[in-house]
Amino acid sequence: MRRWWVSLLFLSLAGLIVFSGCAKKEQIEVTPPPVVEPEPVYEEPYVEPEPEPEPLELKTIHFDYDKYNLKSEATSILNKNAEMLMNYPDARIKIEGHCDERGTNQYNLSLGQKRADAAKSFLINYGISADRISTISYGEERPVCNGHDESCWWRNRRAEFVIIE
Amino acid sequence: MEKKVLCIIYLVVLSCTYICVDVVDNNDLCAQTGDVYVGIRDRGIGKIRIAILPFYPKGSKWGSEEVETRESLSRTISSDLDFSLFFDIFDTAFFPQKDVHRKEDINFFAWSQLDVNAVLFGSFELDDRIKIEANLFSINSAKPVLKEDYEASAVQTRRLAHRISDDIIKVLTGDEGICQTQIAFVSNRSGVKEIFICDYDGYGIRQLTKNNSITIYPDWSPTGFNISYTSYKHGNPDLFMVDWTNNKEVKLSDFDGLNTTAAWSPDGKKIAYTLTKEGNSDIYILDTRSGRLEKLTFDPSIDCSPTWSPTGDKIAFTSDRSGSPQIYTIDAVGTNLRRLTFLGNYNDLPNWRPGKGDLIAYSSRVRGQFDVCTIDVNGENPICLTSIGNNERPYWSPDGYHIVFASDRSGNYQLYTVDWTGDNINQITFGYSSSNTDPTWSPRMRWKFE
Structure with a gap:
């Protein structure tokens, strides 16, 4: 029984040797493909991508009743507007001063002009050239809101920045 | 007895x-x-x-x-x-x-x-x-x-x-009547504010300007032929004058900024009005013949709405130099400034009584809304003639016994007349969809009938 085991081992080993010898003889010689030189890559130096310029958009400022001094909210909006105008050195604007319906039309025309002028002075002090800014007052003639209470009035007491070029 | x-x-x-x-x-x-x-x-x-x-x-x-x-x-x-x-x-x-x-x-x-x-x-x-x-x-x-x-x-x-x-x-x-007089006013009935004219009793309304642009604040020249007004038709609020008998128009003033609240001097040679060309709202006097311009007020506050005394040597106007709009008088040469109104926190639109020149009518806000009031030229006896709604832009009849004004007491603004005593308030224009404001009474007229 033990002999059978050993002879089987021998046989399988011999077979293994015979077959492996055969396999070696059948190997096909293959010529390696020519080496292609890779195109030289010039790496561009990294630059910050140009930021898309923000579209020129100027925000409206608002005033207290019968006042033409600039509130702190208004000056922060004006700062942004001025920055924006710095980025668009060719832009020219018209500042429109408006009032709510209270008060007389006649006095409100002057008040609207004062509001437009206050905004203009701020922009000039910031460094925007005066000849880029014109002003006009519409008094209470052009409300953006037609209600008869403060929910509308505060929106109508305003200076608007209209881009004319 | x-x-x-x-x-x-x-x-x-x-x-x-x-x-x-x-x-x-x-x-x-x-x-x-x-x-x-x-x-x-x-x-x-x-x-x-x-x-x-x-x-x-x-x-x-x-x-x-x-x-x-x-x-x-x-x-x-x-x-x-x-x-x-x-x-x-x-x-x-x-x-x-x-x-x-x-x-x-x-x-x-x-x-x-x-x-x-x-x-x-x-x-x-x-x-x-x-x-x-x-x-x-x-x-x-x-x-x-x-x-x-x-x-x-x-x-x-x-x-x-x-x-x-x-x-x-x-x-x-022996008195000259005012029955043939006219009233010029602003109406938005055509969609945008334009100047209209009617008989003094509100009949015969007709459109004077067709600017298709905000046109406001008419005033009759003392000859009765020309009406000055402010229009935005060229972009800026400029001052024009039109001969209402033939519609011929002349541009009187187009400084940058406001050219508004014009008032003719009683001799018809000058116009007192508001300009903002120097960056502040001040009163100027324009000589309509020579074109010479004189500055009357110099305060950094808002000055506007001038009106002449019947003799032409004084002007009343509105200023907010005290912190709120109040009426002041000043000599037409720029001296003797005097504050006239102290009641109410908003007084504007003074109009000097013709003839006697003893009173000034104005709009005053004392009860939260505007009333038509009169005050002696020395600042005494402020008396209000109205008590309902808002009542604005009082303007004297040429005989000084009536006042026309605009009031929203019926809803939208319409024109009313009232006697100088406050009696006989009478509505003279009507309309639900449009408003009529800024009335100004013509001088005495005598119509030519053909």
């Missing part, structure tokens, strides 16, 4: 009115005693009692047009004379007679029993033209004081009636 005193007062009053009716035969004398009648209006008593008899048609034609014309003549003349404050219109219900064609028909005794001082009667002829013969008799002297023929195109009937009213006022009081 009381009865006696009353009787004496009554007699005095009566004799006063009789004097004025009797002296009318002599126009010069009447003009000299003009103060007596000013007195009538100032005191509101001693009015001339007048009976306006129905005009009779001269031809045989008697249709609805004739009825309408007769009514219109009586109604217009009655309301004119009533409005003038000189007259007490005698109620037709108590007429002792209505059919009067000539002097012989007048029952002088019956009228004098009713304390009627004067009787108006006359005839008319109507086709496409209207011809009117008017006769005015003094009951006391039994004399004619007016006998006049009038003629115009039939569409001018109301205006012809206004002419008759002015003639009656002139002949009985």
Whole structure:
């Protein structure tokens, strides 16, 4: 029984040797493909991508009743507007001063002009050239809101920045 | 005793009115005693009692047009004379007679029993033209004081009636009436604010400007031909003047910024108005002939809304130099600045009373809304004539006894007139969808009828 085991081992080993010898003889010689030189890559130096310029958009400022001094909210909006105008050195604007319906039309025309002028002075002090800014007052003639209470009035007491070029 | 005193007062009053009716035969004398009648209006008593008899048609034609014309003549003349404050219109219900064609028909005794001082009667002829013969008799002297023929195109009937009213006022009081005057105002009925004109009683509205752009703040030149106004039609609020009889327009001032709240000087040579060309709202005086410009106010606050005294040597205007809009007066040469109003936190739109020049009308906010008020030129006796809604832009009639203003008491802004005493508030324009504002009263006028 033990002999059978050993002879089987021998046989399988011999077979293994015979077959492996055969396999070696059948190997096909293959010529390696020519080496292609890779195109030289010039790496561009990294630059910050140009930021898309923000579209020129100027925000409206608002005033207290019968006042033409600039509130702190208004000056922060004006700062942004001025920055924006710095980025668009060719832009020219018209500042429109408006009032709510209270008060007389006649006095409100002057008040609207004062509001437009206050905004203009701020922009000039910031460094925007005066000849880029014109002003006009519409008094209470052009409300953006037609209600008869403060929910509308505060929106109508305003200076608007209209881009004319 | 009381009865006696009353009787004496009554007699005095009566004799006063009789004097004025009797002296009318002599126009010069009447003009000299003009103060007596000013007195009538100032005191509101001693009015001339007048009976306006129905005009009779001269031809045989008697249709609805004739009825309408007769009514219109009586109604217009009655309301004119009533409005003038000189007259007490005698109620037709108590007429002792209505059919009067000539002097012989007048029952002088019956009228004098009713304390009627004067009787108006006359005839008319109507086709496409209207011809009117008017006769005015003094009951006391039994004399004619007016006998006049009038003629115009039939569409001018109301205006012809206004002419008759002015003639009656002139002949009985020596005063020039205001029945042919006009009112210019701003209306948005065409979609955008434009200037319109109407007769002083609100009839005959017609559009003056067609700028298709905000057009505001009209003022009549003292000649009565030109109306100045501010329009945005060229972009900037510029000052223009148009001859309303031929629509010829001239640009008067186009400085950068406001050219607005213009007021003609009484001599018609200058315009006081608001400019913001130097970055501040100040009053300037423009010489309309030489174009010379003088600056009147220099304060860094808002100054606007000037009005001239009738002599032209003073100007009242609005300033917020105290912190709120208030009325000030200043000499037209820039000296003697004086604050006039202290009541209310918002006073604007001063308008100086013509003639006597003793009062300034203005808009005052004391009860949260605007009222039409008057104040003595020395700053005393502020009195408000209105108490409902907002009442803005008071403007005196040329005789100084009436004020036209805009009020939103009925919803949207419409024009109203009121006597200088605050009596007889009367709406003269109407409309639910459009508003009428910024009235300004023309100087006295005499229409040409063709």
